[in-house]
Amino acid sequence: MHSGLILLLWLAAVASIQLLSPSALAIAVLGCVLVALLLAPARARRLVRRVRVLLLAIVILFAWFTPGEALLVDWPRLGPTREGAALAALHAGRLLAVVCAVALLLERLSLDRLVAGLHALARPLRLIGVPPERLALRLLLVLRLVEATPRGSGPGHWKAWLLDEDEAAGVEPVRLQRERLSRADALFALVLFAALLWWSLA
Incomplete structure (x- = not known):
């Protein structure tokens, strides 16, 4: 298969991740992580380790700074909100799926191709x-x-x-x-x- 077509398929998969519902996204993230750990374990771990600060920032910013119902009733001012936690899981899952997709692409497609x-x-x-x-x-x-x-x-x-x-x-x-x-x-x-x-x- 032409390398440009492989990239198109990869881009289509990455773009489709952004359009998935939360339940479908959870399945897609789980699948991406499992496949990446099976086919490109070292590269996947390295890429996830490099974006760990960004993942943490996404969780904190969305979970704690999104208005909504308090997730921890006893500490409403200190805890995250339900809506924020849902948005944090959504965006963190999208990023994690894309990172795993990048690991698979770089592992299976040579640099020249x-x-x-x-x-x-x-x-x-x-x-x-x-x-x-x-x-x-x-x-x-x-x-x-x-x-x-x-x-x-x-x-x-x-x-x-x-x-x-x-x-x-x-x-x-x-x-x-x-x-x-x-x-x-x-x-x-x-x-x-x-x-x-x-x-x-x-």
Whole structure:
């Protein structure tokens, strides 16, 4: 399957998460977490750990600062509200599902294919004067740097940028991989977007 089509499917899944009812969202979050822990456990744990502060902020802001009925009757001024707790669970669940979806995408789609898919999706931007090749290459450079030095150390550290050309001669050249989009993939993408648009307007 074309990498651009995989990204479209992923984007459609992420967008559909925002449209789910609370009960359906709970099932979707549980499924995303289980699948991520089975197929991409290390990456999923790392990404969730990186957004833990954001998750905590969402819970506090929505649960304690949303007007409504007090969840703790004995401490109405100190405890969260029922409406706030529901909103906190809703938004935290959406974020957790998206983070797990990102972990699955990065685990199953190689870096080169990911950038190739983004390059294919960005081709219409050429009509307004934005070259998709530059966008894809810049994204590829950033992602390679992040993957190579997640802690900001090692050969991709900022000090390596100050090396002479002779010292940096061993740096791997950047190549933009391109994939041909078949007619079946293009037709499937159109049907997918039409179905998602109909679902959002229904």
